[in-house]
Structures are given as C-alpha cells and as structure tokens.
Amino acid sequence: MTGMAHLDPMFKGAVSIQAVNEPIMDATLTPGYGEFQKNFVLTVRAVEALLGIGVHAGFPHFSSANFTTVLIEASTTDQFNPEVQDALAAAGPILLQIAAEFNIQPVFNVHAQDGGQREPLTTNFMDINWQFNDPPNPADATLGPQGYDNHLYYSFGGVADPNPDAYLQSICNLRRVENDAAVGNSPLWFGEWALSTQFDASDDFLRDWADAQKLAYSKGQGWIFWSFKIEISPEAGDTARQWSYTEGVKRGYLTRKPAELHNPHVCDDFVE
Structure with a gap:
C-alpha cells in the first residue's frame, strides 16, 4: 500500500494509511499488538526509504537506483528486524509490478522524479484510549508523521x-x-x-x-x-x-x- 500510494498516480491523493481499524477493545485479547504497531511503521518507512522519500536518522542509505538491488539489500540488512525484512521481501514482487506498469523501472527514485515534492505518509492508529486493560501506546511506534483516530458511538x-x-x-x-x-x-x-x-x-x-x-x-x-x-x-x-x-x-x-x-x-x- 505504501508503494502504491507513492507510485500509482491513482493513489496520489493518499496521505495516510491506518494499520488496523477498530481492534478488539480488550487489550488482553490482542497480545503482540504493540510490536505490530512498531513493525507497521518501520515497514512503511523502509519502503519510503527505498524510494528516497523522507529517509529518517538511523535508516540505512540505499544509494543504488536499481530497485531490485535495493530491495535485496533492504530485506537482508540487519538494521531491520526479521518481521520487517519478511514484509519487504513479500512486497518486492508487487512493487516491481507497479514500477513496470508505470514505466519507472529500473530507475526507482520517486523523490527525484517528481521534483522532490513527495512527502512521507502519515501512519495512523486507533488512539490508545480505544482499548482498555493496559493497551500499548501507538505513540511509542512513531517515526515520522503519525496521527490517531477515534470512533465514538x-x-x-x-x-x-x-x-x-x-x-x-x-x-x-x-x-x-x-x-x-x-x-x-x-x-x-x-x-x-x-x-x-x-x-x-x-x-x-x-x-x-x-x-x-x-x-x-x-x-x-x-x-x-x-x-x-x-x-x-x-x-x-x-x-x-x-x-x-x-x-x-x-x-x-x-x-x-x-x-x-x-x-x-x-x-x-x-x-x-
């Protein structure tokens, strides 16, 4: 989804991706949700780093313009944990297809192609008060722009x-x-x-x-x-x-x- 938001012209208006809509409110029933939040953000930012968009301190620098080379490097670097590495590896074929369809392969630097106007997506979570029983704080996963959602009925x-x-x-x-x-x-x-x-x-x-x-x-x-x-x-x-x-x-x-x-x-x- 991050790749599509930055590469597919049909998604140019996308500014945010929400990780999970309305997770179960009892936090004891969502073990590992806090780690999922962090891995979600890291994966979004890793894909953006591949595209040269909003690279953050501590992220590896991908200097190659060839996406295949960069993707292999990203999915194997020890600066990302195994969950993020697996996500990048799984997304690789999909991103390659998108790049091919829109004729932006092998040069794969959207930031350079559009004059540097692309901004990082806003990662989005239901707010901490959506859950009870000591839920993880999604703010702990923040890396770049992030927002919070609440639904009140x-x-x-x-x-x-x-x-x-x-x-x-x-x-x-x-x-x-x-x-x-x-x-x-x-x-x-x-x-x-x-x-x-x-x-x-x-x-x-x-x-x-x-x-x-x-x-x-x-x-x-x-x-x-x-x-x-x-x-x-x-x-x-x-x-x-x-x-x-x-x-x-x-x-x-x-x-x-x-x-x-x-x-x-x-x-x-x-x-x-």
Whole structure:
C-alpha cells in the first residue's frame, strides 16, 4: 500500500494509511499488538526509504537506483528486524509490478522524479484510549508523521445513560482530545460518528446532538461522519435518519456547510 500510494498516480491523493481499524477493545485479547504497531511503521518507512522519500536518522542509505538491488539489500540488512525484512521481501514482487506498469523501472527514485515534492505518509492508529486493560501506546511506534483516530458511538451503550440530557452532559464534557494528547496521541481526529441513539430521539434533539458532537470533535483535527449516504428502502427502514450524512442535511439535523452549527451555544447548560 505504501508503494502504491507513492507510485500509482491513482493513489496520489493518499496521505495516510491506518494499520488496523477498530481492534478488539480488550487489550488482553490482542497480545503482540504493540510490536505490530512498531513493525507497521518501520515497514512503511523502509519502503519510503527505498524510494528516497523522507529517509529518517538511523535508516540505512540505499544509494543504488536499481530497485531490485535495493530491495535485496533492504530485506537482508540487519538494521531491520526479521518481521520487517519478511514484509519487504513479500512486497518486492508487487512493487516491481507497479514500477513496470508505470514505466519507472529500473530507475526507482520517486523523490527525484517528481521534483522532490513527495512527502512521507502519515501512519495512523486507533488512539490508545480505544482499548482498555493496559493497551500499548501507538505513540511509542512513531517515526515520522503519525496521527490517531477515534470512533465514538453512543448507540451501542457504555458511554452515557440512554436519555437526551445524559448524552449532552457526556459529549459536552468530552476530554478525549486532551487525554490523548497527554500521552502523545496527537493529532487526533474522529474518523467515525453518527446521530444514532439508544432511545427514540426527536428531531429537535438530533439537531442539538449533531451540533454538540461537532463541537466536541472539532477540538481535534476534525471529523468524518459515518456514513455519507445510506439507502432508504423497505429493507433498510429509516436507518438513514440517524446514520446518513446526506439525509441528516436534508432533514435539517446537520448544516449544509459542515463547519457551521445551528446552535453554537448548545453545550452552555451542560459544561461542567
């Protein structure tokens, strides 16, 4: 994926790769996840080093312009652990195919070819607070640009009591951005959220619920609503009312301009 992001013109807009989406929340059930995080980052950076992009201190310098030579060197150097070496060796045939398809073989230095404009990808993990029971800190794997993701859904329980006041009390006092930053998980964005609830929410509440969540999530590096559009059909019912961004805009719960709010004071009576 790192190779494709830098080599395939169709992926030129890619700026980040997330290692694992929503791992099991109980960290005792994901042994080795911390080592996986470190190896994931090292592999991304190793591929970029092969391409001459964002080479980091401590990484071997690959001087050859022939990709085959560089790949063999990278997958055998003792500066990478066996897991990273294996990943590079497995990715080799795929990267060679990409290079051949886009006529950039044997010269394999994207950084030089595009005038030095390519930037390292941002490696991305769910934030440390996604898991419980002493999870590994993804910040410990950082090497180059890195970001953190959180998904917050109240409708699955365990966040707040199922009533409007409890929901607003909780979201208006959310300190996830600050708590994550205190342990190095910054920048943080909220990659998934919706208007879903555990109770029968009124239209007025959903409008407030949208504003309050946007206020909370905008304290970080932004948010992505899940999902952009959901079908309305006899089979799907009215799921779109709380799960579709386009339907939320149509019904007036969400503002047409994402950065705007219906009521910027929605949290005034709930902030502690």
